[in-house]
Amino acid sequence: MTRTLARLLQAPSVILLLLWMVVPLGMTIYFSTIRYQLLYPERSGFVGWSNYEFFFTDPAFWPAILNTLTLVGSVLIITVGLGLAIALLIDRSFPGRGVLRVLLISPFFIMPTVNALLWKNMMLHPIYGLFAVFAGFFGLEPIEWLKDAPLLSVIMIVSWQWTPFAILIFITSLQNFDSEQKEAALLDGAGFRARFIYLILPHLARPIAVVIMIQTIFHLSIFAEIFVTTSGGPGVQSTNLAFLIFAQALQGFDVGVASAGGVLAIILANIVAFFLIRMIGRNLAV
Structure with a gap:
């Protein structure tokens, strides 16, 4: 009786959640099989796999896939590596540590659109951007980042915002690290390299896996940073799958x-999620 009552109480939220997911997915699958051109609404009808074939054979499709994977992989490498290094540096007592931690984490709370505008106008601008000022100071020619290196520019913008997330997860995990193990390793004469490889990395295996999974899910659908800065260009040099879908729609x-x-994006995301979940499950089982 108690179990039945619990299921009845949970039913409304579960049904609402299913409808929240199933209805949009069902409508997306339905629209993908019909001709639905907003400029010519009278030309409608079932077309089967034609829309998939058209999207799959679009000259921008494979560059968008490559840019998506490059963007996700590069941001993960930068954020995990830099986040781990900074977390290790601030995992000690020093004056102003609390203020420094707040400053390091604060970029994560900036909206993606605002973050992209800040980088576009204050950092990457070829005339009065901070990078241009540094280049002029050393007598170098300023780089037009959004034109000459658009994908790299987006990678820097996204990495700057998501590195604090990795720092927050790693520093929280390091605070739970057993101090006795550190002291024993120091007494045995273990250097930083040995302690990092045999103590710190195994301790951070699960947090690293969690950071990779969460960031991958979000980075597969990066849009605001591209829309505000490069609009997918020049050409398709910074077009990812999410922006290509936006452009078509x-x-x-x-x-x-x-x-x-x-x-197709849902299928790609599920494939990536499948391998990530298996990787995290393997770490949790250790």
């Missing part, structure tokens, strides 16, 4: 093709 007004791209 709201610039090409082809909801059918964009929906097909959305289904």
Whole structure:
């Protein structure tokens, strides 16, 4: 009786959650199989796999896939590596440690659009940006980052915002590290390299896996940073899968093709999530 009552009480939230996920997914799959051009609404009808074929054979599709994977992989390497290094540096007592931690974590709470605008106008601008000022100080020619290195620019913008997230997770885990193990390693004469490889990294295996999973889920759908800074260009040099779907839907007004791209994005995300979950499950089982 108690179990039945518990299920009845949980039923509304579970049903609402299922509807929240299933209805949009079902509509996306439905739109992906029909001709749905906003400029020509009268030309509608079932087209089967044509939208998928059109999206799959789009010249921008494979560059978008490559840019998506490059963006996700590069940001993960930078944020995990830099976050781990900074967490190790501030995992000790020193004057102003609390203030420094707040300053290091604060970029994570900036909205992606604001973050992109800050970098576009204050850091990467070829005339009065901070990088241009440094280049002029050393007598170098300023780089037009958003034109000459658009994907790298987006990688820097996203990495700057997500490194604090990695720092927060790692520093929290390091605070729970057994101090007796550190003292025993120091008494045995273990150097920093040995302590890092045999003590710190095994202790941080699970936090690193969690950071990788969460960031990958978010980075597969990066949009605001690209839209505000490069708009996917020049050409398709900084176009990822999310921006390509946006371009098909709201610039090409082809909801059918964009929906097909959305289904492909869901498949890609699930493939990535499958391997990430298995990796995290393996770490949790250790």
